[in-house]
Amino acid sequence: MRKQLSASLMALFSMEALFAQETTADNSVNWHVQPLMQLEKAKHYTPNHAEAKNVILMIGDGMSIGTITASRIYAGQLEGKKGEEHRLYMENLPHVAISKTYSADMQTVDSAAAATAIMTGQKTNNGVLGVSDKVALNNCQSALRNELSTIFEIAAEEGLSVGVVTTTRLTHATPAATYAHSANRNWESIANMPKSALNKGCIDIARQLIEFDYGSGIQVALGGGKSKFTLKQSGGERDDEDLILSWQKRYPNGTFVENKKALLEVDAASTDRLFGLFSDSHMPYVLDKSEMQNVPSLAEMTQKAIAVLSKNPRGYILMVEGGRIDHAHHANLAKKALAETVEFDNAIQAANKVADMDNTLLIVTSDHSQALTLSGYAKRGTPIVGLSDEKDQNGNSYTTLAYTTGPGTGNTLSGELTIDEISDKDYSQKANIPRASGTHSGEDVVISATGASASLFQGFVDDTYTFYAINEALGFRQQEHITTMH
Known part of the structure; x- marks a missing residue:
């Protein structure tokens, strides 16, 4: 049964077709595409055991x-x-x-x-x-x-x-x-x-x-x-x-x-x-x-x-x-x-x-x-350098990315910062433990x-x-x- 399933899947999805079908017309994901591509590579991969020059x-x-x-x-x-x-x-x-x-x-x-x-x-x-x-x-x-x-x-x-x-x-x-x-x-x-x-x-x-x-x-x-x-x-x-x-x-x-x-x-x-x-x-x-x-x-x-x-x-x-x-x-x-x-x-x-x-x-x-940590339950596609979709227990926003140590204290924001400011290249994420350097x-x-x-x-x-x-x-x-x- 497993061999039949594998054969039918690969008949549907040649390697060339897999690349084309990774995302659909409505930008949703065909979740089987990437693992099948990797599986095929793994099955046919031959390690190079030669001595390196x-x-x-x-x-x-x-x-x-x-x-x-x-x-x-x-x-x-x-x-x-x-x-x-x-x-x-x-x-x-x-x-x-x-x-x-x-x-x-x-x-x-x-x-x-x-x-x-x-x-x-x-x-x-x-x-x-x-x-x-x-x-x-x-x-x-x-x-x-x-x-x-x-x-x-x-x-x-x-x-x-x-x-x-x-x-x-x-x-x-x-x-x-x-x-x-x-x-x-x-x-x-x-x-x-x-x-x-x-x-x-x-x-x-x-x-x-x-x-x-x-x-x-x-x-x-x-x-x-x-x-x-x-x-x-x-x-x-x-x-x-x-x-x-x-x-x-x-x-x-x-x-x-x-x-x-x-x-x-x-x-x-x-x-x-x-x-x-x-x-x-x-x-x-x-x-x-x-x-x-x-x-x-x-x-x-x-x-x-x-x-x-x-x-x-x-x-x-x-x-x-x-x-x-x-x-x-x-x-x-x-x-x-x-x-x-x-x-x-x-x-x-x-x-x-x-x-x-x-x-x-x-x-x-x-x-x-x-x-560096990625925390909270941000929705897929949320800007990684932006805010989590959730609030903390006090109703404040917080960034998806945060640090355990380093400049600043407290991961949450009081609301005075905008998304543009948080996404700026020089914005410094907050840390739980204040130090001059993380x-x-x-x-x-x-x-x-x-x-x-x-x-x-x-x-x-x-x-x-x-x-x-x-x-x-x-x-x-x-x-x-x-x-x-x-």
Whole structure:
């Protein structure tokens, strides 16, 4: 009976017809269409167990499951749909695991410890970067003795090209975890470090990027944070040397760019090394359109990075961070957080489009969760950045999206705000617990993957698992790659 039913359903709904019949003429939904499409894909899907030549690791900083849900609805509503039935591009990746995100010392992890776990396969303490859990915050000498090898250092030593792309400062916690080791994630430039640490031999994070000496160094670095590399007299923070000039002396054939036009004009075929700094600090939010005019999108940076890196016959490893999702969440700027997630999703699609997916492992994950909630019983199609249809027990309206911690108190509104104000890109959702900045939350996050060896991602895992899976996918199975402290 079941076989007869399945055959009759599929006779009615070929794959081509399914796409056409997902919504009816009156804009109602044929609820069977999407699950049948997914079922057919699952039945005919063959995993790619080949060893990976390339790895693209994409991290949506602070991209909680709630963020994915709200961003899906937001993206769908931008296209004129009700929104809930929409699918982000990342939701098409076939292999999924759930990642536990606690750090060595905290139930709720910060980005430095989380990125260190992903990059090194070992959990560490909040606030430190690329060092083991033996290192206490600010302990320079201990950090120098307990540095951990990152997957980027390992890959570079194996002859792969390495690249880092981010919408934050290149010296910020997540991108820095690919190349830096520090007793404090905030030691981004020499100006941010105590003299005691400098006297003991610790080096600021910006200098570590420039002086990365594994393999052929870092071939591509694109993001913000120019002030961390330049001298005070040029508007930067440094009083020792201009690190951009130092990079240009070290790599005289390299290309340095500072704006969107220059990046897009780079000829990847004749460029072996690319360094781009597009803002003094973090790059602008995508909704701040006037500030984005001369700044490349995350998708544009990703595509250019892949074009440069993919020329290496040995392969490459690239980390791409949608870092401002997290920053918007910290300020309770829900609409900006959702827009940044859609921007990150666009970059995932761009990477999948230009990379050779027959021999590339594409991983999409987050470093930690955020305290964003979707609550109330809003009707389908209600603007996700608007008000719930319900009132609270006092008859006041409240927003569908809210935060547990952060700026402001009380989720309900007294009625003085309009829908237009609440939907504004700079409207800050209320929080139950007042703080100058919202906190991360400790829930698990999603890992999804496609391409070569993507089937390694399945079940519930620790965030450290990603390091070992990448090692396995690339064939780096030597024990020293897993245990080395240098």
